Amino acid sequence: MLFDLTDLRLFIAIAELKSMTRAAERLHLSLAAASSRIKELEARFGVRLLYRExxxxxxxxxxxxxxxxxxQFMQQVERLKSDMQQYNNGIKGHVRIFANTTAVTEFMPELLGDFLAKHPQVNVALEERLNHDIVRAVHEGTADIGIVAGDIQSPGLQILNFSTDRLVLATASAHPLAQSGHIPFAATLEYDHIGLHEGSTLQHFLNRIVAENGKQLKMRIQVRSFEAMCRMIEAGVGIGILPQSAAQRLSRSMRLALVELDEPWAVRERSVVVQQLETLPHYARELVxxxxxxxxAR
Structure with a gap:
């Protein structure tokens, strides 16, 4: 055998911490034992694995x-453990999801409520991240499932499209743009905008679109949710761009006008991103x- 699981855990820890000493401490090994394991690994493979500086x-x-x-090997080990946990009612499965703003705020709460009610042995960690961070996390194995919107190209990952949404402009009912059937994004730039916080996927996307065209949003205020955003819009503080699904839901209780954007990027595919669906634990596959x-199901 070229290695054991402790060797791999040690090597991964060294790569993460950039320190033999700290990696040994993490795995409760003496520094001498850790150094010996790495030297034996190098001898077995016949190559240098680390530069000691x-x-x-x-x-x-x-x-x-x-x-x-x-x-990858350790991820498979963890998935094996997860699959075997279904035979032990005392142990729970765990799924880590990185998702964009719309998923976290709009449909995942209801979806997870139903899923977790049917799977009391499973815990889920749901975190809002930017698209590129989501894809990287799934690729590196720090997230089991990613949920993204827009065009995603990532060789080596499975990308499963599951719905389509459209970005729309929301205005107060008395706003000059309220009666427009559809407008180009550029026509909105002369007005004050209400946006989401800088860590949101949508705000990051819009900032990039504006920057690519040499423009800048007149950002009046940034908030944490689509509901807060629409309340500001209804009050006449500014206009805002948000997913049509969220805009239509919120317009039922607020005086808002929704205007289509004449932009190809306004139509966005929603996708689930995983490494390999068949290698996920059974409960994670059910969640996907x-x-x-x-x-x-709506």
């Missing part, structure tokens, strides 16, 4: 390759299925 350690090219395989059937 005064400020810590750096991965050699062979070490970078080993790290990729070690992470619930997400993909969400549009039809």
């Amino acid at each position: 005064n400020k810590g350690v750096q991965l050699a090219p062979a070490g970078e390759t080993l790290l990729v395989h070690a992470q 299925d619930c997400i993909c059937r969400w549009e039809q």
Whole structure:
């Protein structure tokens, strides 16, 4: 056997911490024992895995390759443990989801409520992240499932489209743009905008669109939710761009006008991103299925 699980856990910890000492402490090994394990790994593979420097350690090219395989191997081990947990009622499964703003605020709360009621043995961690962070986390294995909107290209990952949404402009009912049937995005830039916080996927996307055209949003205020955004819009503080699904829901209780945007990027595909669906624990596969059937179940 070229290695055992402790060897791989140690090597991954060294790569993360850039320190043999701190990695040994994490795994409750003596520094001598940790160093011996790495030397034995290098001897077995016949290559240098680490460069030992005064400020810590750096991965050699062979070490970078080993790290990729070690992470994938340990992910498989964790998935094996998760699948076997279904036979032990005393242990719960765990799914970590990174998702965009719309998913976190609009449909995942209801969807997860139904899913978790049917799966009391499963816990879920749901975090809002930017699209590129979501894709990277799934690729690296720090997230089991990603939910993104827009065009996503990521070789090596499975991308499952499950619905389509459109970005629309929301205005107060008396706003000059309220009677427009549809307008280009550029026509909104002369007005004050209400936006989401900078950490939101949607705000990051809109900022990029504006910057690519050499423009700048006249941002009057930024808030934490679509509901707060629409309340500001209803009060006449400014206008805002948000997903049509959220806008239509909120317009039922607020005096808002919704205007279509004449932009190809306004129509966005919603997708689930995973490494390999068949390698996910059974309960995570069921959750992916619930997400993909969400549009039809509404």
